[in-house]
Amino acid sequence: MYGFSIALQPENLFFCLVGSVLGTLVGVLPGIGPPGAIAILLPVTFKISTTGSIIMLAGIYYGAMYGGSTTSILVNIPGETASVVTCLDGYQMALQGRAGPALGISAFGSFIAGTLGVVGLMLFAVPLSKMALKFGPHEYFSLIILGLTFVTYLSHGSMLKAIMMCFLGLMLSNIGLDPITSTPRITFNVPELFDGIGIAPVAMGLFGIGEVLVNLEQTVTTELVKTKVKNLFPSKLDWVESKWALVRGTLVGFVLGILPGGGHVVASFLSYGLEKRVSKHPEKFGKGAIEGVASPESANNSAASSSFIPLMTLGIPPNVTLSILFGAFLIHGITPGPFLIRDYPDVFWGVLSSMYVGNVMLLVLNLPLIPMWVQVLKIPGKYLYPLILLFCLIGAYSMNNSVFDVFVMIIFGVLGYLFRKFEFEGAPLVLAFVLGPLLDMNLRQALLMSKGSFIDFFIRPISAVTLSVSILLLVSATFPFVKKRLQQYRESVDED
């Protein structure tokens, strides 16, 4: 209740609204994902209170989960990755003139799952944070390794490329003064580099500028559905068909959201697969089954809530968006972690309660606004992209009033463009970049404690389990490759 008294202050209510609206906008517009949007808005939060700014940035994150489904359903363009699955059945429903129920169930599903997710977060965050004190350097190190392994394992393209990006991120994070001995590392005697490079210019470059450059090449042809969006609300039958899908989606989402490495995306895929398996009529999936919309949408929203658990209790951001949010916390002088609840109860409970309030706002906003969002899509790229570019440039400069940061951002913009072109993902880089300093410090502390022996990593139970999971994941990823090679080898033997 204490939290609500903070979340309901007019100022915070306003930021919650701004965040939710911007989030929905970001979700609807293809191209700018939530990480880009949060990175771009980071400099603005300097001028407002800590609680207010975190509330706003968090609003963008879960707001995007709502908005993302809208375009998936209406025009078959996922607003962001977690809504890719929604396209499968959602667009089919829209073609059949049932866009209303599809949008309706996804909005309600998101609301129900989002709200339940926040309740779960409130219930489990405190016990989890107590457990977090047991986490020493060994455990943290292993956990970070697991996070990085997950993000590479779950990458969409080549895992090798993802690992390369991961290492690049780690290397970039080492630029600056050594955290223990203050020795300059990879700075080439450039004083600006003593401080390392900032997360904001890197993220804005990779996700903002990179996106703009890629989009400059494409002439986006959007095929709008001609069918009129009729009744907005799902019928009784729709509800009956999708209620268990909602519940299962919420549960799957909540559990997977806690895991590091893009949990909400996996959650939406997994819950869709689960629904198809338990369904009495699996043949309907892909042809406009309402469960196919309800379950992934509820999954990605409850995952969005539960992914705050590792961030707020362990200080480990489970995905890219939250790693930028982690940066926002640090900029405001707060280190998220086991002591966040005790040291900054106003921030912690305020943000959590605001997520509850935000979910209500989103539901109220989204239902009547759905027809309007489709119109926003029509903003021509020639207006939209220069604006984003301008916004990034001003943002990067105003963080530290430093032209150096602007150059860093431009370099990463070009890099982001090249990465996109050659199908390297930015996510592992940013996650590794944010976790790098933690990894560095914890590894060194752990090795000092165990006098240089690596065995402790495999003796301490929590650390041993997490490391084993990472190793298993890495090994299992090489199986298809080995299999292919074996087959090739056998074939060549047969030919002889």
Next chain:
Amino acid sequence: MKRKVKLSMLFVATVSFILGQLVLFEGFARCEYPEKPVTVLVSFDAGSTSDLIARMLAVGAEKALGTRLIYENRGGGAGTVAMALLANAKPDGYMVCATPTDTIAYVPLMLKVPFKPLKSFTPIIGMAAAANTALIVNKDAPWKTFQEFIEYAKKNPGKIRYSSAGVGTGMHVAMEVIAKKDGIKWTHIPYKSASGARMAMMGGHVEACSAGAEFVPSARQGLVRVLATHGEKRSPQFPDAPTLKELGYDFTKETIHSMFGPGNLPPEILNKLEMAFTKGTETPEFKALIEKIDCTPAYLSSKDLDRYLKELWGRAEKVFKEAEIIKEPATQPY
């Protein structure tokens, strides 16, 4: 069509509103300092003594200065990471750094740092003395007194691991002095702040902690036990804990939490900052905090602080050499 235009306008309006905020808050150019918010680097992580003191200063200082103070925690290298940044900052008065004097007079003796401790900075003000840092252990640890702890450490070389706020801090030096005199081998685990070091001990990851003044509330709650304090006199909060000096070690930790600007700060800017931060130390809120964390008010003007640091460097160099912690200073002061 009309609707489309309207919506595009709406989007443009939203964006320009946010941009407008950015520009407005930066403030329109006035010709007198300060024209915009002043960044205060804090040389240890959030929650450390430096951090608590620096943040409480804002209450009075912001009003006196007429602008906001923006705090940035840059922990690492026992405070020298933040100071290296300050050494390279423009002396325009928009960046200052809050750090304990350890960062100037202790750490550079032991580590080669990328600045000249007595030349690269303009001392602005000394705020509070934190001499009563202490050697602490968990409440359920087997050692009830300092002697028991030392006995155990002597008999079990390499078994004791202790955490501190970083290499070269007064807390680390105190442990080194003990180790050299008694021939003890123990392992130092440096953290980026005293609070991080204390948490590691409370989580059971190290046996002891050479703790910063921020440990006081946890000791009063009975969570940790104080074995010895590092100050000149016994701490009034823990009268039962002996000082290192009483125990026969030739080391008295002197730490004054201070505020620094980059070298060659123009006198008119220095005066304004000194005045504003002085006002900051005079508020009841600031005084209450100082008392709560077992620090004592130690107001030093810019000139006094400068002289104090030069003397402290000399004293520290002598003690460090006599205790055989160093042979020669790792960094030259000028």
